Amino acid sequence: MRLALFADIHANRQAFAACLEAARARGAERLICLGDIVGYGADPEWAVDTVTDLVAKGAIAVRGNHDNAIGVPSDSMNSDAQAAIDWTRGRLGAEQRAFLAGLPIMREEDNRLYVHSEASDPEGWRYVRDSSDAARSMMATEQHVTFCGHIHRPGLYSLSSAAKMTSFVPTADIEVQLLTGRRWLAVLGSVGQPRDGDPAASFAMFDTVSRAITYLRVPYDVDAAATRIRVSGLPRWLADRLLIGR
Amino acid sequence: MQPGAEIDGFAVGECVHRGGMATLWSVTHPGIDVALLMKVPLTAEGEDPAAIVSFEMEQMILPRLSGPHVPACFGTGDFERQAYVVMERIGGQTLYKRLGDLPLGYEEARAIAGKVASALANLHRQNVIHHDIKPSSIMFRERGEAVLIDFGLSHHNHLPDLLQEEFRLPYGTAPYMAPERLLGVRDDPRSDLFSLGVLLYFFTTGVRPFGETETLRGMRRRLWRDPTPPRKLRGDYPPWLQEIVLRCLEIDPAARYPTAAQLAFDLAHPEKVKLTARSQRIKRDPLRTVWHRRFNLGTMQPQPKSDVEAQLASSPIVAVALDTTEGSGALNEAIRVAAEQALSTLPSARLACLSVLKLNLLALDRTLDEQGQNKHVDRLVALQHWARPFQLDESRLTVHVLEAIDPAAAILEFAAVNLVDHIIIGARQNSMMRSLLGSVSARIASEAPCTVTVVRPSRLASPAGAGDDAKAADRPADEAAVTPPGLF
Numbered sequence: 001m002r003l004a005l006f007a008d009i010h011a012n013r014q015a016f017a018a019c020l021e022a023a024r025a026r027g028a029e030r031l032i033c034l035g036d037i038v039g040y041g042a043d044p045e046w047a048v049d050t051v052t053d054l055v056a057k058g059a060i061a062v063r064g065n066h067d068n069a070i071g072v073p074s075d076s077m078n079s080d081a082q083a084a085i086d087w088t089r090g091r092l093g094a095e096q097r098a099f100l101a102g103l104p105i106m107r108e109e110d111n112r113l114y115v116h117s118e119a120s121d122p123e124g125w126r127y128v129r130d131s132s133d134a135a136r137s138m139m140a141t142e143q144h145v146t147f148c149g150h151i152h153r154p155g156l157y158s159l160s161s162a163a164k165m166t167s168f169v170p171t172a173d174i175e176v177q178l179l180t181g182r183r184w185l186a187v188l189g190s191v192g193q194p195r196d197g198d199p200a201a202s203f204a205m206f207d208t209v210s211r212a213i214t215y216l217r218v219p220y221d222v223d224a225a226a227t228r229i230r231v232s233g234l235p236r237w238l239a240d241r242l243l244i245g246r
Numbered sequence: 247m248q249p250g251a252e253i254d255g256f257a258v259g260e261c262v263h264r265g266g267m268a269t270l271w272s273v274t275h276p277g278i279d280v281a282l283l284m285k286v287p288l289t290a291e292g293e294d295p296a297a298i299v300s301f302e303m304e305q306m307i308l309p310r311l312s313g314p315h316v317p318a319c320f321g322t323g324d325f326e327r328q329a330y331v332v333m334e335r336i337g338g339q340t341l342y343k344r345l346g347d348l349p350l351g352y353e354e355a356r357a358i359a360g361k362v363a364s365a366l367a368n369l370h371r372q373n374v375i376h377h378d379i380k381p382s383s384i385m386f387r388e389r390g391e392a393v394l395i396d397f398g399l400s401h402h403n404h405l406p407d408l409l410q411e412e413f414r415l416p417y418g419t420a421p422y423m424a425p426e427r428l429l430g431v432r433d434d435p436r437s438d439l440f441s442l443g444v445l446l447y448f449f450t451t452g453v454r455p456f457g458e459t460e461t462l463r464g465m466r467r468r469l470w471r472d473p474t475p476p477r478k479l480r481g482d483y484p485p486w487l488q489e490i491v492l493r494c495l496e497i498d499p500a501a502r503y504p505t506a507a508q509l510a511f512d513l514a515h516p517e518k519v520k521l522t523a524r525s526q527r528i529k530r531d532p533l534r535t536v537w538h539r540r541f542n543l544g545t546m547q548p549q550p551k552s553d554v555e556a557q558l559a560s561s562p563i564v565a566v567a568l569d570t571t572e573g574s575g576a577l578n579e580a581i582r583v584a585a586e587q588a589l590s591t592l593p594s595a596r597l598a599c600l601s602v603l604k605l606n607l608l609a610l611d612r613t614l615d616e617q618g619q620n621k622h623v624d625r626l627v628a629l630q631h632w633a634r635p636f637q638l639d640e641s642r643l644t645v646h647v648l649e650a651i652d653p654a655a656a657i658l659e660f661a662a663v664n665l666v667d668h669i670i671i672g673a674r675q676n677s678m679m680r681s682l683l684g685s686v687s688a689r690i691a692s693e694a695p696c697t698v699t700v701v702r703p704s705r706l707a708s709p710a711g712a713g714d715d716a717k718a719a720d721r722p723a724d725e726a727a728v729t730p731p732g733l734f
Contacts, residue, residue, distance in 0.1 A: 156406055168407070176406065181298060182302075
């Protein structure tokens, strides 16, 4: 089965719509949303409604820290993020807020684990920045592959049977087979707010039979998304950063 | 695993080899009519842990490779059931069998190294660094192409490097290992050129340049100690060969050939190798230099992350074909501008200037013209003159006069054999000649194995070379007709 995995959509309608279309074109049979549906972007209602609809049709979604902060105020966010959360909270209806609050923190399926930040302390919202962060997450699960997001920069880590780590920055469009002899942590880039210097939206496809993952980049109308943020009165930097992918 | 077993449709025959990391079995498959080998890693308790990791690397890399310089891959199986890779069985022996014949003659060694360099160029273009070039990983097809085998230690620029942190010590074959590997660098394709340099040195002198040491301490000496120049060992060692070998064995990767294609080029044209002080050396570097290197290791560490593709792209072989039979000053000038633009941002690019001396079908051997002058030499001189304004280091510039009945075929052949990345050629201007002879540039543009730039003089210039003087007045003086019109 071909999975399409999306992380950190962040209410960016233009980016998420472009990724959904690209995933359909590649024959995606099941959609996985790895959290942070809202926050930063200007179209939270559309984003939540879209994911709600996908989940009703069989998609899996887990909760991210921004989704969480809508219902449970966080004291660890920077001022721009906090401003966006406060703005978003006012935009969402009770049903939409309930949907976000009801999302699970982690989901397991076959030999795969889906989580927003990482597996060792999923509600601690730690970033996977390097091999040691990745090792901590992989040690905390038995699953062959963990898929996560949160850091907005793609990465692919593996843990060998001899407890050795490898780290790798995936190349877009190149299929990588996740060998069965080791465990893997696939960190996805962000759909709605990439921070690796490439403004194109990022998502991944995973084939459960061949166990091959392909990271993809999708160009989208960045200017339209940035304009939406500006006219909504959200902090300007949240618009500017989309243009440079930072 | 035993003869008679069947795995995923492959019928297992006899075991043909038992190595330290894997066993090789002859297998057959009803749908495949080439000879096949199944490689099965040794994974039992107590076996070398490198066996598993290197098998994983080979399992990831081999199916992505193609072309005549690697064994074709027909299937893989992973550790869940039976780990294996099925590949084409290459007939004959590896170069290891030749160790008893060393030293080889210079010509034979040159031919072997040239084939291996072409194979490496092809591999590097597929984003893979072999990292274990040595006699036992090199075979040959019947048609002569070198085939590289054993990708267990290889690095793929687009795949996770599983050997990255697996071993505390660099893993590989000590006598052939490039110095930067000892610093943990696994992403520089020039490491393979060093290993090929070791092989060429060994095959032509009978002696390994860095001995047979297996200890890390012994291996680290190559980070500061250069090998004994081959001329010291064999008095008749050709200077061009020493130039090539010692350039491959440079400690700093940046001082080696920038690409395997450029090394293959020199091996194919020994008479055109630019000789430097390297070629004459009979002593190793003075101790002062050696100590300086040894105690300043930090300064020579290569960049931590390089990109194989980017490195190859920055070091192309650019061939400029000058149609000297009817070339005008304006056209050759336009070609020069195009070549300058192609070279301007590429400090490691190499320029090959070609001119085709068109032979008459009925008089193949007439190289002297009516005045008895040697046309071939005249062309070489003209090409050198044309190329002089580039002020390229001689090691980056060669001139070639191809004698052929069919100019387009000759240029295409040159580009294919010499792994040329970019051809720059002028469009034939004279419409009558063009209609009679067909367009050389059009045929090259459609059939070349690489990028082709077809150049026309700027529209201000009048066609077919007439009126150059008028045009020169419109141009800055330094650009105007550096090549005197009518030189060719």
